[in-house]
Amino acid sequence: MTGFGVEVRDLTARYGSTTALDAVSFEIRPGAITGLLGRNGSGKTTFLSVLAAFRRRNGGTILVDGEDPWENPRIMGGTCLIRESGDVVPDEAIKENLSFLADRRPHFDRATAEALLDRFELDPDKRPDRMSRGQRSAFGVVVGIATRAPLTLLDEVHLGMDAPARYAFYDALLADWIEHPRTIVLSSHLIGEVERLLEDVVVIDKGRVLAADDATTLREQGLTVTGPADAVDAFVAGRRVVARQSLGRTAQATVIGTQADDDARARAAGLELGAVGLQDLFVHLTDRGAGETADALTPQESR
Amino acid sequence: MFDGREPLYVQIADQIRQDVLSGALEAEEQVMSTTQYATTFRINPATAAKAFAELVDEGVLYKRRGVGMFVAPGAREKLRAERRDTFFADVVDPVLEQARLLGIDVDEVVARLRERAAAAAAAPAQPTTDTPQAGAR
Numbered sequence: 524m525t526g527f528g529v530e531v532r533d534l535t536a537r538y539g540s541t542t543a544l545d546a547v548s549f550e551i552r553p554g555a556i557t558g559l560l561g562r563n564g565s566g567k568t569t570f571l572s573v574l575a576a577f578r579r580r581n582g583g584t585i586l587v588d589g590e591d592p593w594e595n596p597r598i599m600g601g602t603c604l605i606r607e608s609g610d611v612v613p614d615e616a617i618k619e620n621l622s623f624l625a626d627r628r629p630h631f632d633r634a635t636a637e638a639l640l641d642r643f644e645l646d647p648d649k650r651p652d653r654m655s656r657g658q659r660s661a662f663g664v665v666v667g668i669a670t671r672a673p674l675t676l677l678d679e680v681h682l683g684m685d686a687p688a689r690y691a692f693y694d695a696l697l698a699d700w701i702e703h704p705r706t707i708v709l710s711s712h713l714i715g716e717v718e719r720l721l722e723d724v725v726v727i728d729k730g731r732v733l734a735a736d737d738a739t740t741l742r743e744q745g746l747t748v749t750g751p752a753d754a755v756d757a758f759v760a761g762r763r764v765v766a767r768q769s770l771g772r773t774a775q776a777t778v779i780g781t782q783a784d785d786d787a788r789a790r791a792a793g794l795e796l797g798a799v800g801l802q803d804l805f806v807h808l809t810d811r812g813a814g815e816t817a818d819a820l821t822p823q824e825s826r
Numbered sequence: 827m828f829d830g831r832e833p834l835y836v837q838i839a840d841q842i843r844q845d846v847l848s849g850a851l852e853a854e855e856q857v858m859s860t861t862q863y864a865t866t867f868r869i870n871p872a873t874a875a876k877a878f879a880e881l882v883d884e885g886v887l888y889k890r891r892g893v894g895m896f897v898a899p900g901a902r903e904k905l906r907a908e909r910r911d912t913f914f915a916d917v918v919d920p921v922l923e924q925a926r927l928l929g930i931d932v933d934e935v936v937a938r939l940r941e942r943a944a945a946a947a948a949a950p951a952q953p954t955t956d957t958p959q960a961g962a963r
Contacts (some may be wrong), residue, residue: 556870693868701861701871719834719869739833739873798832 527674528553533583536569541757542730543569546583549725549735550639551708552675556700556720559710561727562809567710568606570727573677576602583698583819603672605680607664617645617662628670634754635699635803636669642691656683664692668699672680676708693720714802724801738801745799746785749775754792767809777807834869838877846886846901857887887935889922
């Protein structure tokens with residue numbers, strides 16, 4: 524099993540007069556861990572809900588493993604969406620929930636689920652509606668991993684989990700995915716924590732796709748330039764500058780897009796170049812207060 | 827670990843090159859697998875695989891099918907030769923540039939180098955790496 528691939532073309536979803544997804548197009552590679560990054564209200568959850576056939580689209584096409592997921596038993600049976608709530612039966616004990624999943628999910632692995640319950644210190648006799656928020660989230664993670672669906676969608680599942688639990692989640696996800704490769708879409712606000720897990724990244728903002736690329740390529744697009752203000756200005760002239768700070772005569776500019784001779788030019792001009800982490804890149808791309816409208820990074824290079 | 831500007835796979839490759847240069851990884855020694863790398867450093871295995879692919883292309887590592895990745899015979903000598911070629915441009919020239927900015931005379935720099943070299947000759951060199959890479963077995 525390598526997992527379901529996803530192909531989205533001009534996908535549109537509306538709630539009344541609100542357009543949650545505005546003709547977005549991109550692909551999700553089968554068998555990869557893709558990060559879905561976006562601010563609150565950006566359209567992430569709407570996208571995942573359409574992908575899981577929890578809600579109907581208003582336009583465009585969406586193909587999961589080559590087929591429309593809407594009312595499609597094969598695709599829906601192979602897709603597992605875990606939302607913040609955990610998407611479990613709240614008033615049945617954890618062990619009953621597991622039996623229910625074992626009946627309905629062909630790849631569900633009960634031994635894995637039980638090992639993960641231990642790891643997260645969850646009591647199998649407890650009901651999800653009587654657990655803390657962090658425990659409910661952890662149980663959502665257990666279900667998401669142990670279901671081993673060819674398309675596993677984890678939507679902000681870490682909410683309420685403390686740092687040790689989140690790291691246990693990342694470790695468990697990676698370890699299980701290495702043994703059983705499948706398509707995983709992970710949405711999270713904690714970009715710094717998850718970025719190294721991600722092979723590909725899709726950035727959504729206001730219902731549009733700002734970037735869809737592999738994480739390495741995306742990361743390489745951002746560059747900070749630090750040094751004497753005039754030298755910095757000369758270096759970034761004509762380039763897309765998303766942030767600029769100055770302290771006395773020293774300035775730092777953040778640009779999007781690198782050039783082959785950047786290192787040589789920087790050395791000659793006495794400037795220092797730095798990396799822009801995925802988190803900072805995300806903030807720059809989606810910061811609506813920055814004055815510049817966030818336009819798409821690589822609109823046609825979406826994969 | 828791995829916090830530099832270079833892409834993560836480049837940093838991983840550099841770390842392995844460094845371990846080969848220092849002797850922490852010897853010829854024919856097995857290196858950590860991509861999955862061991864991934865789980866140890868909590869990174870996507872594809873990232874580690876990319877670093878390994880680069881090192882295989884360079885002839886630093888080679889793959890034994892079904893067994894894993896190993897340090898190629900002669901990898902250390904090869905890396906040393908390459909590093910020697912770029913040592914003066916990458917290491918010595920920036921030192922001189924800094925010395926000039928600080929008003930330090932070249933003779934002072936040379937004297938310091940001779941002093942350190944004499945001290946190093948008196949005490950045998952130790953391997954300088956203690957990264958988990960060395961403990962792959």
